Amino acid sequence: MATVQDCRQALDDLAKRLAANAEDARKRINLERTLACRISDLGVAFHGRLADGQLLDVVDGDDPQAKIALTTTSDDLVALVRGELDFARALGARRVSISASPFDLIKLRKLI
Template structure:
């Protein structure tokens, strides 16, 4: 089981990768939405914002009003960010779940 710190680092790494590819990310994911990332096996959550294809303002704690909520285990989060677990396959196998409006789900598909 990955630690809370490893999950935080994974989200920070994802944020840095999106920032490094800002133009491409903006084309693929042009949203401005709050995001909650819930880690089911650790009972913790992080929240932030997706804006202009970037993941910003990541902090500890849940946001029950987040427009997009992702739930997964600590190991799966770390594996997805490292590229060891394909996001689409994890979604299909129900190792990760996403709660969002139908419009937002269509936009998020561009990242898969």
């Protein structure tokens, strides 16, 4: 099982990757939304925001009002960010769940 620090690092790595490709990401998904990432096996959460194709201001703690909420296990989060787990397959296998408006789900699909 991955640790809280491993999950935090995975989200930091994802934020850096999106920042490095912000222009391309912005073309594919230009959303301004709050985001919560809930780690079910550790009982922790992180939250931040998607803006201008980037993941910004990621901090510890849940945001119950987040417009987009992703729930997964610690190992699956780390594997997703490393590219070791296909997001669409993980979603289909219910290893990842996303709560968002239908419009946001369509936009997010462009990142997969």
